[in-house]
Amino acid sequence: MEKSEQGQEQPTGIPIIAGAEAPAPKEEIKEVPKEVKKDEGVSTHIFALRTTANREDQVLDFIGSNIKKKKLPVYSVIRPHGMRGYIFVESLDRQSAEQAAFNVPYARGILPKEIQYVEIEHMLEQVKREVDIRKSDIVEIISGPFKRENAKVTRIDRTKEEVVVELLGAAVPIPITVKMDAVKVIRRESEGPAPDSLAGGEDGEV
Known part of the structure; x- marks a missing residue:
């Protein structure tokens, strides 16, 4: 198909903006x-x-x-x-x-x-679940332009349901803000693979 009027090229996968600052409301x-x-x-x-x-x-x-x-x-x-x-x-x-x-x-x-x-x-689908994400967790981004990239959590804002992460392996670490449901914990410092869903908080939260 043709490009959009602004000449935007087709992104891979679902076109989702992951790095905006303001929180997204429910659908x-x-x-x-x-x-x-x-x-x-x-x-x-x-x-x-x-x-x-x-x-x-x-x-x-x-x-x-x-x-x-x-x-x-x-x-x-x-x-x-x-x-x-x-x-x-x-x-x-x-x-x-x-x-x-x-x-x-x-x-x-x-x-x-x-x-x-x-x-x-x-x-x-509005699915409410407890998500245990902690500062310094290693996560996989599961949606957006950085999908399948691994990153480290540097800040958590549970009020906005957002986390700030830095991509692993990036030449220059750049903070990226994503929704909590857009990441999956794959490793915790000094621990093995983290479970998908736990309960509790951690330092570094807002």
Whole structure:
């Protein structure tokens, strides 16, 4: 497919921004306006719309207005938990998604590749679980542009459900802020592999 209007190249895997500063809210799903109805049996498509980080809510509102005004076959606009700088648009086709985002402030273009539902299904489920992450833990980043990279935890903010990590092996250590559910503990200092889920806190938390 063609590149987005901003010339962004297709990233590998699910397009998720992991390093933004502000916390992401729980997923927000805006239903299609009453004027646009989804016929049974209609095949829909999901596209990722890139936005200015921390402006996702405004983009959702503007797109909702566009859908209603233009009566576009766009059936949902989704901001999943743990994502920054992107939202998902479910529509009849790519053209409809692009029309919904046309001239919308803070919208930076639809990514070329269509998103499969199975790729984002886990992000649409609100699953609460206890996650034991401690300062100096070695973790694997499991989503975002640094997916599959190993990193060391340098700071924890449980209020925002975020951790600050530094990639292992990087020539210049650069702090990266990610959501707690975007990392998996694989090793703890002076210990073997850490369990997936434990309870408790540790120094270095906020």
